[in-house]
Amino acid sequence: xxxxxxxxxxxxxxxxxxxxxxxxxxxxxxxxxxxxxxxxxxxxxxxxxxxxxxxxxxxxxxxxxxxxxxxxxxxxxxxxxxxxxxxxxxxxxxxxxxxxxxxxxxxxxxxxxxxxxxxxxxxxxxxxxxxxxxxxxxxxxxxxxxxxxxxxxxxxxxxxxxxxxxxxxxxxxxxxx
Numbered sequence: 001x002x003x004x005x006x007x008x009x010x011x012x013x014x015x016x017x018x019x020x021x022x023x024x025x026x027x028x029x030x031x032x033x034x035x036x037x038x039x040x041x042x043x044x045x046x047x048x049x050x051x052x053x054x055x056x057x058x059x060x061x062x063x064x065x066x067x068x069x070x071x072x073x074x075x076x077x078x079x080x081x082x083x084x085x086x087x088x089x090x091x092x093x094x095x096x097x098x099x100x101x102x103x104x105x106x107x108x109x110x111x112x113x114x115x116x117x118x119x120x121x122x123x124x125x126x127x128x129x130x131x132x133x134x135x136x137x138x139x140x141x142x143x144x145x146x147x148x149x150x151x152x153x154x155x156x157x158x159x160x161x162x163x164x165x166x167x168x169x170x171x172x173x174x175x176x177x
Contacts, residue, residue, distance in 0.1 A: 019099050019115040026119025030152040031126060034135040037062050041137070057142055063149045064133040088125045092118055109167040116160030123153030 041062040042050045051061040095118045102111055127134045136149035150158075 016100055016102060019111045022115040023119035023122065026116060026156045027123045030123035033152050037137045038135060057140060059139045060137050061139045063136045065136050066133040085125065085128055088121050092121045092125060109163055113160045113163035113167055116156040116163065120153040120156035120160065
């Protein structure tokens with residue numbers, strides 16, 4: 001008589017760890033690119049700005065942002081550094097705990113969303129703690145219109161937020177009633 005051996009399903013805890021590894025991957029890529037940009041490009045200053053033109057509407061330019069998104073609080077005088085460190089550390093801890101408590105039925109879209117947001121938050125948090133500012137370098141523009149400069153971490157947060165919206169409105173239709 002032949003027996004079939006059933007292997008246990010991989011515990012979902014291992015999948016949670018893989019989501020944290022995705023966050024770590026975002027942090028590593030973000031920091032590597034920021035290091036490369038910092039070593040290859042001089043800081044853009046008024047009257048002197050070194051850029052690498054990639055496309056007519058896209059260039060790499062090294063900028064330092066002491067504020068939050070869209071340079072909010074950039075001119076606040078220095079106190080914003082530690083305020084933003086506390087806020088992003090707290091948010092990162094909450095998201096990490098959320099990832100560790102995810103259930104399989106919540107789906108992969110939510111897990112990817114949270115992982116990308118966490119990786120981006122930690123990538124910029126590392127800059128803020130070590131340097132006092134965030135290194136931005138991607139500049140998108142058309143003629144005299146410029147979108148605020150951003151980096152890999154910012155992109156990960158934005159894509160993660162889009163996945164979060166996707167999860168809320170498309171992947172999880174609201175119960176009627």
